Amino acid sequence: xxxxxxxxxxxxxxxFLLSLLSASVYxxxxxxxxxxxxxxxxxxxxxxxxxxxxxxxxxxSMAVFDFYGRNSHYRTKLxxxxxxxxxxxxxxxxxxxxxxxxxxLDVIIVAENSAGLKIxxxxxxxxxxxxxxxxxxxxxxxxxxxPYLIQIGEDGPSRAKGIATIVEAFGWRSVALIYEDNDSAxxxxxxxxxxxEATDVRLALHIALSASSTDEAIIEQLNKLMNLQTSVYxxxxxxxxxxxxxLIAKRLGMxxxxxxxxxxxxxxxxxxxxxxxxxxxxxxxxxxxxxxxASNELRKFAIRWRSKNLNEDQSLQEMELNVYxxxxxxxxxxLATAAESVMAGHPDIVRQETRLNINxxxxxxxxSGSVFIEEILQSRFKGVSGVFKLTSGRxxxxxxxIVNVFKGERIIGYxxxxxxxxxxxxEENHTKTNSTSCNKLESVIWPGGTMNIPKGWNLHGxxxxxGVPVNPGFSELISVIRxxxxxxxTVDGFCVEVFKEAIKSLDYEVHYEFFPFVDVNxxxxxxxxxxxxxxxxxxxxxxxxxxxxxxxxxSHVDFTMPYTDLGIGIVVPKLDKSSMWIFLHPLTxxxxxxxxxxxxxTGFVVWLIEHPINDEFQGSPWEQIGMIFWYSFSTLVFAYKxxxxxxxxxxxxxxxxxxxxxITSSYTATLASVLTVQQIxxxxxxxxxxxxxxxxxAIRNLKHENPRRMQYRSPEEYDDALRxxxxxxxxxxxxxxxxxxxxxxxxxxxxxxxIKSKATSAGFGFVFPKGSPxxxxxxxxxxxxxxxxxxxxxENKWFNNTESVFTNQDSASNPSRLNLxxxxxxxxxxxxxxxxxxxxxxxxxxxxxxxxxxKFYLSSTIGYAKxxxxxxxxx
Numbered sequence: 001x002x003x004x005x006x007x008x009x010x011x012x013x014x015x016f017l018l019s020l021l022s023a024s025v026y027x028x029x030x031x032x033x034x035x036x037x038x039x040x041x042x043x044x045x046x047x048x049x050x051x052x053x054x055x056x057x058x059x060x061s062m063a064v065f066d067f068y069g070r071n072s073h074y075r076t077k078l079x080x081x082x083x084x085x086x087x088x089x090x091x092x093x094x095x096x097x098x099x100x101x102x103x104x105l106d107v108i109i110v111a112e113n114s115a116g117l118k119i120x121x122x123x124x125x126x127x128x129x130x131x132x133x134x135x136x137x138x139x140x141x142x143x144x145x146x147p148y149l150i151q152i153g154e155d156g157p158s159r160a161k162g163i164a165t166i167v168e169a170f171g172w173r174s175v176a177l178i179y180e181d182n183d184s185a186x187x188x189x190x191x192x193x194x195x196x197e198a199t200d201v202r203l204a205l206h207i208a209l210s211a212s213s214t215d216e217a218i219i220e221q222l223n224k225l226m227n228l229q230t231s232v233y234x235x236x237x238x239x240x241x242x243x244x245x246x247l248i249a250k251r252l253g254m255x256x257x258x259x260x261x262x263x264x265x266x267x268x269x270x271x272x273x274x275x276x277x278x279x280x281x282x283x284x285x286x287x288x289x290x291x292x293x294a295s296n297e298l299r300k301f302a303i304r305w306r307s308k309n310l311n312e313d314q315s316l317q318e319m320e321l322n323v324y325x326x327x328x329x330x331x332x333x334x335l336a337t338a339a340e341s342v343m344a345g346h347p348d349i350v351r352q353e354t355r356l357n358i359n360x361x362x363x364x365x366x367x368s369g370s371v372f373i374e375e376i377l378q379s380r381f382k383g384v385s386g387v388f389k390l391t392s393g394r395x396x397x398x399x400x401x402i403v404n405v406f407k408g409e410r411i412i413g414y415x416x417x418x419x420x421x422x423x424x425x426x427e428e429n430h431t432k433t434n435s436t437s438c439n440k441l442e443s444v445i446w447p448g449g450t451m452n453i454p455k456g457w458n459l460h461g462x463x464x465x466x467g468v469p470v471n472p473g474f475s476e477l478i479s480v481i482r483x484x485x486x487x488x489x490t491v492d493g494f495c496v497e498v499f500k501e502a503i504k505s506l507d508y509e510v511h512y513e514f515f516p517f518v519d520v521n522x523x524x525x526x527x528x529x530x531x532x533x534x535x536x537x538x539x540x541x542x543x544x545x546x547x548x549x550x551x552x553x554x555s556h557v558d559f560t561m562p563y564t565d566l567g568i569g570i571v572v573p574k575l576d577k578s579s580m581w582i583f584l585h586p587l588t589x590x591x592x593x594x595x596x597x598x599x600x601x602t603g604f605v606v607w608l609i610e611h612p613i614n615d616e617f618q619g620s621p622w623e624q625i626g627m628i629f630w631y632s633f634s635t636l637v638f639a640y641k642x643x644x645x646x647x648x649x650x651x652x653x654x655x656x657x658x659x660x661x662x663i664t665s666s667y668t669a670t671l672a673s674v675l676t677v678q679q680i681x682x683x684x685x686x687x688x689x690x691x692x693x694x695x696x697x698a699i700r701n702l703k704h705e706n707p708r709r710m711q712y713r714s715p716e717e718y719d720d721a722l723r724x725x726x727x728x729x730x731x732x733x734x735x736x737x738x739x740x741x742x743x744x745x746x747x748x749x750x751x752x753x754x755i756k757s758k759a760t761s762a763g764f765g766f767v768f769p770k771g772s773p774x775x776x777x778x779x780x781x782x783x784x785x786x787x788x789x790x791x792x793x794x795e796n797k798w799f800n801n802t803e804s805v806f807t808n809q810d811s812a813s814n815p816s817r818l819n820l821x822x823x824x825x826x827x828x829x830x831x832x833x834x835x836x837x838x839x840x841x842x843x844x845x846x847x848x849x850x851x852x853x854x855k856f857y858l859s860s861t862i863g864y865a866k867x868x869x870x871x872x873x874x875x
Contacts, residue, residue, distance in 0.1 A: 039079045040339040043099040043108040047087045051239060051270055052324055056111035056134055057082060058309060059325040062301075063332035076339045078332070081105075089116035096120060105129060106372060107335060111328070117141070124148035128369035130376060132335075134328055143393035148373055152327050152395045154265055154290060160191035162288050162400060162415050163234055163262060167201050169421060169438040172260070172456035174204045174230040174771040178221075178245065180237040181208035185266070188236045202771035204230040211241055218248050226252070229772060231458040232260045239270035243278040250281035257448030258458045263287035265323075265400075271409055272320035284447030285405040290323050290397035291414060298384045301329065323385070327395070330383035338375035346371055404444050412442040455508075457773035464512040467531055467540040467767075468496075469547070470524045473692075473714030476743050476798045478545045480516045489516055494798035498563050499544045499766060501790065502781035510774070515540065532557055535767055542774070543767035548737065550762070558770050561779040562763030563791060565738040569757040570689075571745065572733045573722050587667060591823070595663060598830060602656045605834045609648050609841045648837040655833040659826050666823075690721050690731040692740065715744040722752065737761055746800040 044060055046053035064078050081103060083095035093116045099105050110120060111134040121141055124131035125148050132150045141149055167175055177192055179185050189206055196203055205228060207221045222245075225233065235242060242263070249255055261284070263271075268287035271279070292298065302321050309319070346368065377390050389395065402413045402421070414422045423440045443451055468491050470480050478493040491514040503510050517534070519525040528547060534540040536556040549559045587595070690710045710731050712718055724730030734744070738757065745752060768775050785791040 038076045038343055040076050040106045040335075041099075041103050042078050042080045042335065043096060043105045044080050044082045044111070045085050045092050045095050045108065046082065046111040048084045050087065051273060051319065052111055052134075053085075055319065055322060055325040056109075056328045059305065059321075059328040060109070060332050062305060062308065063329045064336070067333055067336045071336075071340075074336075074340050076336070076343045078336050078339065092116045093119055093123075096123065100127065106339070106368065107132060109134060109331075111324075121146040121149040128373075130369065130373045132331060134324065134331065147393070148369065150373075150376065150390065150393050150395075152331060153324075153397075154400075155394065155396055156187050156191040157195070158396065158417055159236075159264055159288070160188060160195040161417060163192060163264070164195040164199055164201060165415060165420055166262060166286065166288075166402065167232065167234075168199050169441070170260070170453055170456070171438075172232045172454075173200055173773055173776065174202045174456060175232040175234055175262075176204050176225055176228060176230050177206040178225075178233060178235045178237065179206070179208055180241055181210045185236055185238075188264070192234070204228055204771055209237065209241060209245070211238065213241075215244070215248060218245060219252070222249055222252055222254060226254065226460060229457040229459060229774075231258055231454060232262070232456045234262045234264070236264045236266060239267055239274065242267040243274055246278060246281040246285075255281055255284065255447045257446070257450050257452075258454055259284075259447050260454040260456065261285045261447065265289045268403060269322045269324065271403075271405065273322070279405065282405045283407070284445060284449070286412075286444060287403050287405070288400050288415070289403060291399040291401045292323060292326055292384075293386045295384070295386075298326070301326075301384045323397075326385045330385050330388045331395075333383060334376060334379040334381070334388060337381070338372060338379060341375045342368060342371050402441065404442075406445040406449075410442075412444060413440055455773060459510065462511070464510065464541040465539075466499075466512050466514045467534055467543040467545075468514050468516050469528060469531055469543070469545040470516060470518050470522070471546060471713075473712075473717070474546065474740055474743055477739060480518070482516075482522065489514070491516065494794060495545050495563075495764065497794050497798070498782070498785070498791065499778075501785055501794070502766075502778050505781045505784060506777055512542075514544070529553070532767055535769055538769070541769070542772075546739065546764050547767055548761055548763070549765045556770070557767050558772060558775045559762075559765035559767060560775055561782050562765050563782045563785075564763040565742070566761065566763045567738050567757050567759040568735060568761055569738050569741045569754045570733050570735050571718075571722075571741050571752050571754050573751060574753050587670075594827060598656075598659075598827060602652060602830070602834055605652055605838045605841075609652070609837065648840055652834050652837045655830055659830045662826055663823065687732040688726040688730070690718060690734045692736055715747050718744050719748055719751075737763075739764060742795075742799050 044057065046057050048054065048057065060080055060082075064080060068074065068077060081099055083099065085091045085095060092110060096108055099108070107130045108120065108124065109132045110117060117131075117133055118141060120131050125146060128148060130148055130150060131146075132152065134152050141151070143149065177189065179188050186208070192206075193203060205225065207224065209218060209221065235245065237245065246255065246261075249261075255261070261282070263282075263285055265288050268289040271282070271287070274282075305321050305325065377393065379388060379390065381388050399414050399416045401411050402415055403409050404412045411424055413424055416422070421438070421440045424442060438453075444453070445451060446454055468480060469478060471478055476494055478495050479491070481490045481492070482488070483490070496514075503512070517525050517531045531540075531543055532547065532553055533556060535543055547559075549562055553559070688710055690712050692711065692713060710721060712721060712734075718734050721730040722732075722734065726732045733755075734741070734752075736744075741754060745754070766778060768778075782791070785794075
């Protein structure tokens with residue numbers, strides 16, 4: 001029994017030793033048949049202390065491990081050489097040069113917001129190896145100039161376009177930009193300005209902060225923002241600087257109701273990794289981040305990444321996986337796949353050793369680099385970030401999430417450059433492309449916990465400084481009265497009342513104070529343009545008064561919509577109705593003479609036709625002359641009683657009666673107009689016209705030819721000048737803007753009237769700084785006052801209800817005198833018809849005389865012949 005047991009143990013030991021021997025022999029044989037592994041060296045340069053650097057480094061190692069775990073049979077393997085740049089661009093370049101000299105690098109990955117990216121791109125083009133930038137905020141460099149540079153992430157123009165879309169969607173007209181003062185982030189300024197050019201949005205202020213800025217410096221810059229009326233801020237900084245910025249803004253009360261904050265992907269991508277106190281200070285923020293489609297692969301990768309970091313890297317335990325890590329994972333997968341493809345297609349090229357002489361005296365480029373970059377650019381696969389595809393050396397996300405921070409981060413919509421804003425349900429928009437409507441977004445909870453969309457501006461309790469001009473001649477429009485005893489100034493008038501009513505109708509309070517624009521003598525301290533420039537130079541916040549809207553003024557300020565009538569008018573004295581010769585005015589002298597001549601001519605033609613056959617046209621010579629004048633002039637009132645017998649005379653009378661009807665109707669209409677309005681010829685070089693010296697631009701817009709102008713400042717001066725006339729040192733007409741003429745006509749309704757008006761000026765408007773949000777609200781209030789007829793009621797109050805005395809006639813309706821040229825066609829027809837009838841009458845008379853003469857000679861010849869025959873018979 002014992003022997004059998006020993007035998008069994010001995011046999012087992014022998015079998016074990018033989019198995020070890022065979023295994024070792026097999027291993028030796030196997031090692032001799034193993035294919036030599038080709039290493040592809042990758043230089044990874046990151047700031048190991050930054051959030052981006054930590055995530056990129058961890059995701060790179062995971063990507064290499066996972067890829068070769070699935071593809072253990074591959075003959076190539078990525079070997080990653082990681083170097084710490086410590087955030088210094090010089091160290092980035094230094095590490096790259098050292099790695100190129102010490103090992104055969106096939107690719108360099110830079111995961112930094114590096115100012116040295118352009119130099120690295122140049123270096124890649126020299127040695128012909130791919131340079132991959134994994135940070136979205138890196139400066140955008142054209143692939144055509146740097147064919148060995150691959151950039152992963154959002155480009156600057158798309159980022160700025162998304163900002164412009166969201167600002168426009170919420171109806172904001174002015175924003176302020178806060179960006180980090182480095183080469184990559186600084187680029188957003190030009191991109192934002194360019195994107196705003198196609199919209200009505202204005203960049204009110206841009207502030208650059210550096211990573212080394214102290215809290216005091218940040219507070220100083222935020223105080224500048226608080227002094228602005230704009231309360232919409234776009235932030236484009238690193239997450240570390242953004243964390244400090246929002247904590248300070250929270251302390252200053254800027255994360256509260258009325259404010260709006262928009263963050264770019266530089267911040268939003270790291271929001272889940274920020275400190276809870278920072279997230280608390282960012283409640284209500286709206287941000288953009290690239291959209292990564294949800295998938296099982298992404299979920300599994302996120303779980304594995306989290307588990308790995310919990311076990312291996314304590315510094316990553318508080319961080320969440322973001323888009324940079326996901327892009328890095330897919331990019332490394334693309335590199336490994338491309339390396340294997342190059343090995344399979346070009347094994348000789350891959351095995352060549354190429355080194356860089358660090359002193360740049362001799363540079364031997366890699367023959368495999370050009371093949372490698374081509375393989376990378378042709379990569380097409382479905383990764384954890386979705387479909388991986390490079391276009392012109394870039395991988396740009398096709399869609400972006402619009403997120404709202406409130407007790408966490410929630411998606412409220414999507415945006416892409418082609419279709420604009422889309423809803424979270426991904427509904428197709430068949431009726432509208434490039435949508436900029438906020439209706440497609442989910443409800444946003446803004447700072448302060450409100451769902452009311454911020455207006456985009458805030459007065460911050462500030463009292464507006466309102467400049468007021470002084471125009472004593474037209475105090476009904478604007479009146480500035482200073483009490484010498486109390487030294488108090490009272491501002492009143494139509495313009496002021498409209499402004500106060502417009503402010504009162506707003507749904508928020510606006511505090512203001514009037515500042516008369518006067519000198520020490522109480523006179524206007526300059527021109528109206530000088531007053532408007534005070535707003536441009538920020539010495540005043542607005543101007544209220546009789547300020548005319550001109551296009552050239554928009555280069556400095558903005559105007560509200562006009563609250564008065566538009567245009568320029570001409571006022572002249574009414575015609576003296578007591579003149580005994582006023583009835584002659586409608587027709588010119590030539591017209592009177594021609595009409596009288598045609599009356600006589602027509603009567604003569606009718607008499608000539610009717611005289612031989614009509615007893616009513618018989619009598620003594622004086623009676624027949626009287627008949628000629630009587631019959632023709634009686635057609636004026638259609639009082640003729642003589643019966644016409646000839647068709648020719650009837651034809652003449654029909655045409656003449658029609659001509660008389662046209663002439664008398666025109667005469668009556670012109671005489672009625674003349675009794676109301678006097679027509680003067682302003683183009684005459686002998687006539688003077690008057691105007692206000694305050695509005696020379698408006699007068700020039702009328703473009704009349706008379707250069708002889710006199711300047712006056714009040715309705716009383718206008719009246720005196722018009723009464724004296726041009727020949728006595730006055731003027732023949734007043735040219736001014738409609739509101740001034742309304743006041744003038746209200747004071748002198750019986751003596752003057754308007755004969756011409758043109759909409760060559762845009763009326764009066766209130767002045768505000770460029771981009772002021774008050775312009776839109778005040779304009780809306782003016783429109784409401786006009787619709788409710790309150791504006792008309794105020795005008796009637798201050799203008800003494802001038803509706804009945806204000807005659808607004810266009811130049812086409814001016815009662816010009818009737819001249820011969822106007823009725824030339826009518827007289828031509830009448831003359832031709834009368835002349836034709838006269839010629840026909842003469843022809844008929846001539847024919848009758850010829851026939852009677854022929855009959856006389858014929859009867860005489862026959863009689864003579866008969867007598868001759870009779871005599872011959874007698875013989």
